[in-house]
Amino acid sequence: MSVRAPPLAIVLALCGHAARKAAGAWYAPAVLSRTTLIPTWLPDLLGTDPGHARRRVPLQELSRVMPPTTNIDLKVSFELFDMEPGPKGRRFIRNLLTHGGHADARGFSLADTFLRQDEGAIVGPAFAGGAFGPGGAAPGGVAYPAAAAQLLAAQQHRRARVKNGFEFITRHISDEATLTLLGDSNNALFQDGPETYDWIKLQVWLAPDTAEIQQMNIEWYMLEFMVLW
Secondary structure, three states, X not given: OOOOOOHHHHHHHHHOHHHHHHHHHHOOHHXXXXXXXXXXXXXXXXXXXXXXXXXXXXXXXXXXXXXXXXXXXXXXXXXXXXXOOOHHHHHHHHHHHHHOOOEOOOOOEHHHHHOOOOEOOEOOOOXXXXXXXXXXXXXXXXXXXXXXXXXXXXXXXXXXXXXXXXXXXXXOEOOHHHHHHHOOOOOOOOOOHHHHHHHHHHHXXXXXXXXXXXXXXXXXXXXXXXXXX
């Protein structure tokens, strides 16, 4: 009479050192991983299924049954945004400015670039035909230095801030339609951080309505009550 091994014994055997030693080289490492789900054919592999004989399975066969997984390391500074206007849109604009405050070697940040308050900021598109745009100086911007060497360095940093700003914005957007639009190299917004920031703000920034204001007042009164209590 055959006896079927209990599932717990199989799991313990997989995690134990004895199972690794007994399995030998014909087991794929993924089979013995504690993070891998136990497949339905595992009793056959271990010989614990009374209806089947123990057999060796080549690594190539295991790789077909259990394909390797790919992990994508996406570094974000805050939660992704789905382009929903209203409170979420205002929070996204706030996050762009507060988390984009790291300054470069020239002392200007991505937030400065979005607001056109950085060195070399101009009105309108940042680039035109691969060169800097023809727009005039932005009201809150800082003028370029006059010395040739410093001017070249300032322009290089300005170009980097504009492009890094575009990447920073799109990295935190989850809406596929928006990403498709912004990712089009023929789009005037492509790799232009300040222009992209202005465009997105127009799409998602909505002033609080009456219901939102009432809710904020309630939350404020509750907070005040808790402080007094």
